[in-house]
Amino acid sequence: MNIRVIQGLALLATGLLTGAFAYGAANLVPTFNAVPLDMRLSFHAELMKMNGITVQAAMAVSTLSSLALALLTRGRARLIAGAAALLTLASFLITRLGNVPINGRIKEWALTAAPADHAEILRRWELFNNLRTLTALTAFVLLIVLCLWQPTATARNRA
Structure with a gap:
């Protein structure tokens, strides 16, 4: 597969994420x-x-395409693509280990009632959400930088 196609896929998936x-x-x-708590839940x-x-599909494609890009490149490009892959993997881990368990609790609360400490648990969900947003955004910026700073095949052929 053409490296430019993989770059495009990595950019698309990570941008969507x-x-x-x-x-x-x-x-x-x-x-x-x-909104009222029952509506939120x-x-x-x-x-x-x-x-x-x-979101899980976007995380998987982001991580796999960035990893493929790292495997197909060398030097600084490999490091940047590898860092992007690790950051999207971090988004996945934060989601699976942080947000998803709380989502399960929220699903239960929507059917029953929220516990007394629900505000703290919801704040923790928001913290995890902010962290995964930051890791995804950083990966996206790295991929943009990688694509903008890499010379195109045409420019390499002229040199």
Whole structure:
């Protein structure tokens, strides 16, 4: 497969992942905090059903395409692509080990009632959300830098 295609795939998937997380951090979380708790819990539980599919797919494609890019390049490009792969993997781990268990609790609360310490647990979910947004954004920026700083095949052929 052409390295430019893999670069494009890595950029697309990581950009979509970053966009999804950033939209959540900038728009959904403030909205969650502005509505009554029962509404937030119900909406959050339903939203996570859809996000479970799309966000995990974006994380997988982001990580695998960045890793493939690292394997196909050398020097600084390999380091940058490898760092992007590690950062998207970090987004996955933060999600699976931080957000997903809390999402499970939120799903239960939507059917029953939130515990007395729910505000602290929801703040922890937001912290994990901010961390995974930051790791995805950093990976996306690294991939943009990699694509902008790498000479094109045409430019190499002229030299």
